[in-house]
Amino acid sequence: TGCNHNRKSFTYEMSKSILSNCYVPARGAFTGLDKASVQNVTAERTNGDGISRKAEQLRRIYLETSVLSSHVGSSLVELGHTKVLGRLSITTDGNRSQVDTGILQIRVEQLPYLGMPPESNVSTLDGRHQNTSNKFNTTQQMYLEGCLQEALAPSLRFEDYPKMILQIELTVLQHDGSLLPVCMAAATLALADARVEVYDLVTCCKVAIMSKDNGNQVLLADPTFSEEQAAMATVTLATMPNWKEVTMWQQSGPTPQNALDLCLDGCRTMHRILRQKLLEKSSSEK
Secondary structure (H helix, E strand, O other): OEEOOOHHHHOOOOOOOOOOOOOOOOOOOOOOOOHHHHHOOOOEEEOOOOOEEEOOEEOOEEEEEOOOOOOOEEEEEEEOOEEEEEEEEEEEOHHHOOOOOOEEEEEEEEOOOOOOOHHHEEEOOOOOEEEOOOOOOHHHHHHHHHHHHHHHHHHEOHHHOOOEEEEEEEEEEEOOOOHHHHHHHHHHHHHHHOOOOEOOOOEEEEEEEEEOOOOOEEEEEOOOHHHHHHOOEEEEEEEEHHHOEEEEEEEEOOOOHHHHHHHHHHHHHHHHHHHHHHHHHHHHHO
């Protein structure tokens, strides 16, 4: 798995207005796939922003840390048109005086009607808007929080934070597929930004399995929202690559072995990108 940009783009520069355009999807970013489009899916595909990439490639990625001075750790992650803001707070709990280890709490929220596909906001007779496609409801919120908790907890050294609560808050600014991997990256960077000790950086990747009428399958790494909706199956893995351990595994539908291999390769790619970002930040602070 690779990214559709050269290595020079791994140098991320902090802009003066970092959140200025987080809520504006590019034209055509949320076009859906009909049945005919699924049959035409090949090893080449085009993002909503017109950038071509191969089936095994990730979208353009942007990473930044220390974006909020009000939190001990914060991050902004953009993968294509999916964008998540992460914040970390470390607090003490007097009610846990008899507990010798810390705990992890994760909360995911989405700003209402920001970065949503236009066709998903349907006006009702009383003037309200109802989201019908990627509605961010309580069930999805609990699913994301549970997966993040399951994936991140094995990487944390809770014994180093007795009687403390590590609170990670994630705000979904825009959703165009692969939301869980982007949330994972934002949470991991927020922890690293706060210098929380971990065994390894946890990274995540999603793969969509597209089925054609001729029986062939096409595997799409880092699918967009429309690709997720059209897929016959999806698989998402979170790993600690240095430890060669899988910390979270979610799938829907039958998943071939090569889809798992592609997912693992995507996790390793994300790990290299996150590590490079943190090394660049460390070098700039010296």
